[in-house]
Amino acid sequence: MADTPKIEISRRGFLKGAGITAATGVIESANAFARDAKGALHGAQTIGPDAQPIKLHINGHELAVSVEPRYTLAETLRDNLGLTGTKVVCDRGSCSACTVWIDKVPALACMTLAVDAVGREITTIEGLSHGDTMHSVQVAFVKHDAMQCGFCTPGMVMSCAALLERNPNPKLDDVKHAVSGNLCRCGTYPKVFAATLDVAQQRAQASGLVNLDTGTEA
Amino acid sequence: MNKFAFVDCKTVDQVLGQLGDGAMVKAGGIDLLDLMKEDIVSPPRLVNIRNVDSLRGITISTDGLHLGPLSTLSEIASHPEIQRSYSALADAAGHAATPQVRNMATLGGNIMQRPRCWYFRSSDFDCKKKGEGSDECHAHNGENQYHAIMNNSSCAMVHPSSTAVPLLGLGAQVELTSKRGKRMVAMSEFYVPPEKSVVNETVVRPGELITSIFVPAPEPGTRSAYQKYGEKESFDWPIADAGIVLVMDGARCRKASVVLGVAAPTPIRSKEAEAVLVGKTIDEGTARAAGKAAMLHATPLSQNGYKTQLFETAIYRTVLLAAGQMQRDQSAVG
CATH class of the missing domain: 1.10.150.120 ([2Fe-2S]-binding domain)
Incomplete structure (x- = not known):
């Protein structure tokens, strides 16, 4: 992507977060979509079938993108946002090459619709490293x-x-x-x-x- | 995938107002997106229920376990009280698919999965299950090593839901809500076998939504277990799975539910196996006899005779696991 967003997550913040997650344990890690989707659509709101602008929270940044509802998060990350670190292999949820975190929980980007990720905190492999410092x-x-x-x-x-x-x-x-x-x-x-x-x-x-x-x- | 409109709902009323005209309900989306990517279904509208808060949550009360249909398989598998009192359900939820799928897949979606049959799942084949233009069951004369070995004369599909197996054994009920009100359906009535209707897989009617799943509190002395056997240790469909619920009176078995997952087109209880166990002391002999009894009426196809042996073993070992006389099988999945 031409304008790569600066990763703002600090190492201290990351490790603090790690401690908190560890303390709350298993239940926290059990549902990729448990948290209320802040900023998500309110009421029975229809998107599509044609492409519409949505905002996704990815690696600490709010990114605007225009997608049809049928676009998966994996396609949107790779094709629309240039975040090609997330790989697509089977595209059927069988191989987990496309694993990202949705609200801190490992989930499949190939079986998540991009429009369904609105209001969620998405972390991709690009969001794990800190500038040039690898995770x-x-x-x-x-x-x-x-x-x-x-x-x-x-x-x-x-x-x-x-x-x-x-x-x-x-x-x-x-x-x-x-x-x-x-x-x-x-x-x-x-x-x-x-x-x-x-x-x-x-x-x-x-x-x-x-x-x-x-x-x-x- | 076809183009479709995506309707994000927050309440059950909003969902009910959106059903009809070919709309399909989307929860975790795992099976639905799979079917859409394979062009097996092409709904014009997806009704997203994942953000309907009232469909979430796991509550334990004196009468039993109330599961919101949006409970993920991970949430169910990791719930301490489900692990303790409804072990077979925790086992089944925890051994389905992969960690990532379990973090996304919901209980409602798990029991509403479409059947597994590679002819049904391929858009290259028409068959009588797909309704239009074909009276064929390709599995009967084709590749059928994973297909049903019982009740398979009409359609040899298998239902892949792991959680349906313990839910049937534990006497669960499904709450269905429509604009006209609510109704409770016993798990034993939930699935429609192909000899009754080859097209309808469940009793869920158009306009109905699963709004709760209730598992009655187990009687004192209840012990349960579930084990699944597949070709791989992870991400694989079962080729044999057994859910066992025993109500024990000391060493003697007072009541038994023996449920077979992918033996038939729908999860079934084996009355024959249960009759072997009830009134007996559970030991290796009775457990093996139960496995044999369950397969008495098996009618395997050309390539899946091996599944009868696998089911006999799955039942025998899972009966002993439920009774606390055997460790979890190292050769079982997960």
Whole structure:
């Protein structure tokens, strides 16, 4: 996208958010659409069938886009907003390559209509990094060589990062469960598990020793 | 996908006012978008119910469990009281599809899924289930390894809903609301088998909306479990799944519900298996006999005879799991 929005989420804010999510635990993570959609349409309001302007909250920014109701969030992110980090593979909800967070919960962009995401807080893989500084899960994926062709990687990272937000001390089975929907045909799973557990361990060590705001996990 | 209008509703009244003229209700949207992408359905209007607050929420009261139809499978699977008192339902919700799907898919949508049959799900095939112009069931003479092994003479589809299996075993009821009022339908009456109507899959009438799902409080001594078997550990449809509800009087079984998921076109209870269990002490022998009894009247097709063995095993192991005599099967899904 020509005018890439500046990511405003601060590392401190991100980690604070992680703590809060962890405290409230499972129920918070159970419904991608539980929260009232602020700014969503009021009353029985009809959109379409022709393209209409909507506003989406993506990675901390409000972005205007004109779409038909039949456009999925994945198509809108990639084709209309240039956020091509979100991948589309099966386009049927089977492979989870298109995983984004909707209101902090991992969800499928290919099975979400863009018009249904109005008023929701969307986080894509582009929203995880902080400028040129990669998210700790991304750093660990590089360190552990947790990708081969790389096509499943954005979705895989979104699943692992969400797990660490709600459970800072996951066990191997928790990581397996978190990526059980993410299909990797290269078979990188063991390295994905190692990378995610490594981040958890580093964070646990860092929380006792160093200021997390320095963000230097690598 | 066809072009359509999207109507976002906030109240049940708004939803009811939008039904008709081919409009389809959208909750989590997982099955509906799948069907639309495959050109199996092409509704001119989607009525979005996901933002109708009154359709959300899980309430436990003395009479039982009240589930808003917008409860996600994740919410149901992770609910401590459902895990404790309605274990089979938590098991079924927690082992469907993938974490991402479970975060989006709703209970109402789960029980309203269209059947699984790759001929039905492909726009390249007409069949009698699709209504127009064909009297064929391609599964009968074609590829049928995942199809029904019971009640399959008319149409060999299977219903994919995992949650429908424990809901049937636990005696759940579905509240349907239309402009004319509400009615309660027992889960045992909810699905319409193809020998009654090959086109209507449920008793939900045009203009009706699922507004609640009620599961009566279990009797003292009730234990339940659900296990699903598939080809993959994750994101796969069951090829055999069993929901077992036992009311125990000490070691003796006083009442039993044995529900089979994808054995027939709709979830069914096996009276034969239940008769084996009731009045007996639950042990490996009775559990195995129940599995055998459930398959007495199986009529497998050319490629799915293996499913009878799989169901016998699923029932035997899930009876013992419900009775607390066996751990969750490592070879089951999830």
